[in-house]
Amino acid sequence: MDNFTERGGWWVVAQVVLGALYVVALVSTTAVGQGVGLGLAQIVGVVTGAAGLAIGLWAIVLVGRHLTPYPAPTAKGPLIESGPYRYVRHPMYTSVILLTVGIGLLTLRPWALLISLAFVVFFAAKVGREEELLIERYPTYREYRSRVPYRLLPWVL
Numbered sequence: 001m002d003n004f005t006e007r008g009g010w011w012v013v014a015q016v017v018l019g020a021l022y023v024v025a026l027v028s029t030t031a032v033g034q035g036v037g038l039g040l041a042q043i044v045g046v047v048t049g050a051a052g053l054a055i056g057l058w059a060i061v062l063v064g065r066h067l068t069p070y071p072a073p074t075a076k077g078p079l080i081e082s083g084p085y086r087y088v089r090h091p092m093y094t095s096v097i098l099l100t101v102g103i104g105l106l107t108l109r110p111w112a113l114l115i116s117l118a119f120v121v122f123f124a125a126k127v128g129r130e131e132e133l134l135i136e137r138y139p140t141y142r143e144y145r146s147r148v149p150y151r152l153l154p155w156v157l
Helices: 009-028 040-066 091-107 110-137 141-147
Strands: none
Touching: 009 091, 009 110, 040 091, 091 110, 110 141
């Protein structure tokens, strides 16, 4: 698969646009609530963001040189079933969701939190296409999918 569209390039473009909107929401909107020290929302934000960062780095290390932003897997990459892939089938997307929610809570930016929810919807749609390609590429993917029922968020989605 060498074609940009066949590999899912437009999904990548949309993801970059959504990420850019998130950054704009962080830097151009006003925080709600003020005060000295960390409030409960901010503490939850730190924990959520740190979890997202850790999951993402863990997943990246496992995928290694086969990492791609495209929904289509690389031609020679293995099917990873260890680490965070034991809990969700797409932990890098989980990472982005948790990280954006965490930063939104930490900075108390409601528009950033809204865009975090848009990431959930976006990734739920993107993994639909990605899973079709993974089934084509890996004969054992259907069995893996039955063992790991959650795509993005354990016990939720």
